[in-house]
Amino acid sequence: MSDHPSGPRGRGASANPPGRFEHLEVVSDEAPPDRVTTQYLRDDSRSIVTRNESPDVPFAVSINPYRGCEHGCTYCYARTYHEYLGFSAGLDFETRILVKEDAPKLLRTELDSSRWRPQVLGISGITDPYQPIERRLEITRRCLEVLAEYRNPVALITKNALVTRDLDHLGELARHDSASVAISITTLDVSLTRRMEPRTSSPRERLKTLERLAASGIPCGVSLAPVVPGLTDHEIPEILQAAAEHGATWAHWLLLRLPGAVEGIFSTWLEQTFPDRTDKVLNRIRSLRQGELSDSRFGRRMRGEGVFAEQIRALFQTGIQRYGLKSVAPRLSTAAFRRPGGYQVNMDY
Numbered sequence: 469m470s471d472h473p474s475g476p477r478g479r480g481a482s483a484n485p486p487g488r489f490e491h492l493e494v495v496s497d498e499a500p501p502d503r504v505t506t507q508y509l510r511d512d513s514r515s516i517v518t519r520n521e522s523p524d525v526p527f528a529v530s531i532n533p534y535r536g537c538e539h540g541c542t543y544c545y546a547r548t549y550h551e552y553l554g555f556s557a558g559l560d561f562e563t564r565i566l567v568k569e570d571a572p573k574l575l576r577t578e579l580d581s582s583r584w585r586p587q588v589l590g591i592s593g594i595t596d597p598y599q600p601i602e603r604r605l606e607i608t609r610r611c612l613e614v615l616a617e618y619r620n621p622v623a624l625i626t627k628n629a630l631v632t633r634d635l636d637h638l639g640e641l642a643r644h645d646s647a648s649v650a651i652s653i654t655t656l657d658v659s660l661t662r663r664m665e666p667r668t669s670s671p672r673e674r675l676k677t678l679e680r681l682a683a684s685g686i687p688c689g690v691s692l693a694p695v696v697p698g699l700t701d702h703e704i705p706e707i708l709q710a711a712a713e714h715g716a717t718w719a720h721w722l723l724l725r726l727p728g729a730v731e732g733i734f735s736t737w738l739e740q741t742f743p744d745r746t747d748k749v750l751n752r753i754r755s756l757r758q759g760e761l762s763d764s765r766f767g768r769r770m771r772g773e774g775v776f777a778e779q780i781r782a783l784f785q786t787g788i789q790r791y792g793l794k795s796v797a798p799r800l801s802t803a804a805f806r807r808p809g810g811y812q813v814n815m816d817y
Contacts, residue, residue, distance in 0.1 A: 480540035484556035511566035516574035530590035533607040535566035537595040542737040548728040557729035572610035586802035598628035612637040621646035621800035629669040644804035682715025689718035697752035708787035718794040
């Protein structure tokens, strides 16, 4: 394993591959800089709620306070969305972050509308709502404040321990069976985390986060996402045991996805970081994806198929049974939804 993969320190991607919509590519003979400073750009979106039509996603609506993610996870499927903004899925994705400063205001407008049907809102379906800049900007926190005021249920997923800062709003929602939090844990190997998910909370901090959430009465679970065949799949039982011991009550898993430019970004990182395992990992992925590194088909893209897919599935099922975990998050309720100064709407989710 290489201790110093090429590319800027503290970043997941080592370069900026051209976006799929770009017609020109600038090639430089200069070596990439040792460090790249993160830029924060204002996102002037006029709406905040995203509708989902994918059968693979467990909620119909979600919000994403940020576009791009400084966590820099090398495998992140959301990297491709940055290309629609004229940026690269590589370093741009983790160093040029679009910030939706008006998100809380837009969310309030949405919930105030008579057209809003109370329902579970996902945070976040694409990029992490608790990436480093959230500590200062508090956009996610202010969105949760709005949701708590309206008592609209929320299902949140993150890799960052900062979520415990918002135990007050999450606790208020949990009193009405309207909140759940999934902590994403890909590996318990600290060294691997630093290389694969360079700016996320450590595995130990994530486990402590589960413990604090559970102690505060907030339903919490663990998301093994993604499972990287040949690199992290052997950790499934250990992660499930640790999560259960720290308060998780449910678990789910997703298989590594490498759409578009992510395929090259992840493969390059693998070659630079684990040259001795590169062929094994990539061949294992292909065995789950009908010979390809990516598969966009609904129902298959999250789980894969074939012998190794069944082995992963069986390992997970055995683990949740052994450690007393459920395979689904608790059902959330909209029964307490209200519009401040208005009326309560009784409509169970």
